[in-house]
Amino acid sequence: MLLNGSGGMVNLEPIGFVCGTKGDSVSFLVNKNVNLAFGQIVRIDSNDRCFYARVVNSESSSTLETIEQLREAEGKEAFGPYSAYRCVDAILFLEKRDGRIRSPTFNPNYRDKVYSTNEEDCSILKLSGDLEIGHLRSADQLLGSVGINISAIPRMMGMFGMTGSGKTNTELILNAQIIDNSPRTVALIYDFAGQLLEGKEIEPKRGLKDHPLFHSKVQYYSARDGKMVVGLRTITPARLDALFPDIQPPQRRLAWALYKHFGSAWIEISRETYAKGDKLSVHANKVVIEALMQKLSSLSNELFPATNTSFVDSVLQNVCKGITCLIDISGLRSEDQKRIVCLSASVVAEHYKHMWEENYDAWQKLPTLLITLEEAHEFLDPNNSRTIFSDIALTYRKYRVGLNAVTPRPSRITFDVFAELWTKIIMKTELKKDRQYLTENTPYMEYSETEIKMLDVGEALLISEPKIKFAVPIKVTHYPDYLEKRGNADYVLPDSSTLSKMSTQLKKLNDQETPSLI
Ligand SMILES: Nc1ncnc2c1ncn2[C@@H]1O[C@H](COP(=O)(O)OP(=O)(O)O)[C@@H](O)[C@H]1O
Ligand SMILES: [Mg+2]
Structure with a gap:
């Protein structure tokens, strides 16, 4: 049976009805044999608007007294379809009214019908984008x-x-x-x-x-x-923060002074000078020099050779x-x-x-x-x-x-x-x-x-x-x-310069004398 929902769209059978609301939280009773999952999005049609909510909790229980439950479990008595129920809690997150989507301004009424989402909801929720990540999950179904x-x-x-x-x-x-x-x-x-x-x-x-x-x-x-x-000569003092996140301002100042003095080869020269025990020709506190030189010496030769590429x-x-x-x-x-x-x-x-x-x-x-x-x-x-x-x-x-x-x-x-x-x-x-x-x-x-x-x-x-x-x-x-x-639809073709190069090469080959196979 198709029902015409109040949101103006054709819906399949409802999966349940609202049995209570409080703030942005809605409880609904679920019909028998309905498949639901935590996190699933449901739609609630309510007069001139519809609400979208996420399932956050679910509870199943009996309407019977304990003694009746025990008798039913033993098969001695049958109490019919209304002896058990499942109640689901959902949190409202969106409201649609006059074709406009916004955060909820109110909540649904008692007995409003609840539906699982379909492809149409998927387009209302505007979920698709330039970069597709996946598909909407609705219980065991994948939608848009x-x-x-x-x-x-x-x-x-x-x-x-x-x-x-x-x-x-x-x-x-x-x-x-x-x-x-x-x-x-x-x-x-x-x-x-x-x-x-x-x-x-x-x-x-x-x-x-x-x-x-x-x-x-x-x-x-x-x-x-x-x-x-990374060639050492491509490293300016401005890059030291990226290499040594714990560098201190005095070390940075010293680095700039060395860079001004030695130019792009500042790291190699100051490392060599320091290793020989010679004085760096730049004035600075001994502790600062040591801290900076220790950092610069820790750059490995394989990854940071003394080149400019x-x-x-x-x-x-x-x-x-x-x-x-x-x-x-x-x-x-x-x-x-x-x-x-x-x-x-x-x-x-x-x-x-x-x-x-x-x-x-x-x-x-x-x-x-x-x-x-x-x-x-x-x-x-x-x-x-x-x-x-x-x-x-x-x-x-x-x-x-x-x-x-x-x-x-x-x-x-x-x-x-x-x-x-x-x-x-x-x-x-x-x-x-x-x-x-x-x-x-x-x-x-x-x-x-x-x-x-x-x-x-x-x-x-x-x-x-x-x-x-x-x-x-x-x-x-x-x-x-x-x-x-x-698929491989857009494998790029070689650009025209490559093509023309290829055709000249082919021409050259043709011009050469081809040995006869006979
Ligand atoms: N969306 C998916 N559908 C099916 N299989 C998946 C999906 N995402 C990951 N897998 C499989 O699960 C395994 C782990 O995935 P992976 O992306 O390597 O996880 P992670 O990087 O979080 O460790 C892989 O074998 C992968 O093929
Ligand atoms: Mg991984």
């Missing part, structure tokens, strides 16, 4: 596509979930689409575990190298082939051209990982800032950048020294630089930064401390702590303000399925 917009990138994001919850897969899905949207968008990805190139733990194994645009739109940098080097320059050039840079820092000491990450991220981010300030027209042509940072808690912990990433999260929105902080330990992300992450993808998290942090500091999530513990692999809650203001239950698309669906 759910995604975020490109404009959400500079509004900062976070991906949270314990090991095995599906973070790497979600990173792949998102970055694959940033590659698809190049040169409007570009990604800078730090891969600490060396998984993203090949998709090591994804089953079946698929990584960014399997993306059809990998060869034209992605550049891979790895510490393993010895090419990821740096892979960071290549990263910057590529990012500006819309070529995604995948930086694999697996295998490095954690100290060096941090240095490489902070140094390259600050060069790229500061370039965006500089262009915005000095050359606005050229800045407008730059692709919107998303920096994916795994192990984000190591860089954003309030107990550690500040890094460039908290600056990026707090102030780089206007330069169109976005941060995607990926971590299994959200509670270690400093609160100021966490509050700036307007898009959150929350996956299964078991640690209570982390669940509490997530629910307490995310709108409309205060009742979802249990739900976060019960999510399955690839299941997530997505919030992307201002577009998606509430936690949407989604199933993230599996990256191998995404690749299969996407």
Whole structure:
């Protein structure tokens, strides 16, 4: 039977009716054989408006006396269909009235009908976006596509979930689409575990190298082939904060003095001089000299040779051209990982800032950048020294630089930064401390702590303000399925210069005498 709901849409059978409301909380009784799940979104039609609510609790009980229950359990007596019931609590998060969507201004009436969401609701909730993350979960069904917009990138994001919850897969899905949207968008990805190139733990194994645009739109940098080097002569004192987050102002002043005195070779020369026990030709306190020289001596020769080339320059050039840079820092000491990450991220981010300030027209042509940072808690912990990433999260929105902080330990992300992450993808998290942090500091999530513990692999809650203001239950698309669906449609053809080169080569070959096969 089809019922015409008051919201003006055709609905399938209701799943239950409202039996009580209080503030933004609604209780409803569920019909027999209805499938519901924690976190599911339901719709409640109420006169001239309809409400959307998330299921946060459920309770099943009997209307019978204990003695009657015992007799029914033994099969001695049957009390009919009304002897047991299931009551569900849901929290209102949205109201639709006269075609307008907003936060709830009131609550539903007793006996209003409750429906599970359908494709139409999915479009009313405006869940789809430029970058598709997955599909809306409604009990055991997957409905319409759910995604975020490109404009959400500079509004900062976070991906949270314990090991095995599906973070790497979600990173792949998102970055694959940033590659698809190049040169409007570009990604800078730090891969600490060396998984993203090949998709090591994804089953079946698929990584960014399997993306059809990998060869034209992605550049891979790895510490393993010895090419990821930062020449000492490319390091100015301005970069010392990225390399040594605990550097003090007197050491910084000394560094500038040395730089003025020795020029770009300042690190090598002062290191040599100091090692020989000679006096640095710059006046400074002995303790300051020692502290700075100790820092400079800790830069390893393999990663920081005495040259004037740096892979960071290549990263910057590529990012500006819309070529995604995948930086694999697996295998490095954690100290060096941090240095490489902070140094390259600050060069790229500061370039965006500089262009915005000095050359606005050229800045407008730059692709919107998303920096994916795994192990984000190591860089954003309030107990550690500040890094460039908290600056990026707090102030780089206007330069169109976005941060995607990926971590299994959200509670270690400093609160100021966490509050700036307007898009959150929350996956299964078991640690209570982390669940509490997530629910307490995310709108409309205060009742979802249990739900976060019960999510399955690839299941997530997505919030992307201002577009998606509430936690949407989604199933993230599996990256191998995404690749299969996407196909190889736009393998780029070689550009015309390569083609003409090829044809001259062919012509040359033709002109040469071809030996007869006969
Ligand atoms: N959305 C999904 N659908 C199906 N399988 C998934 C999904 N997300 C992840 N998986 C699988 O679960 C496993 C763990 O996923 P992964 O992304 O590596 O988790 P994490 O990075 O959080 O440790 C992988 O084998 C992956 O293929
Ligand atoms: Mg992972």
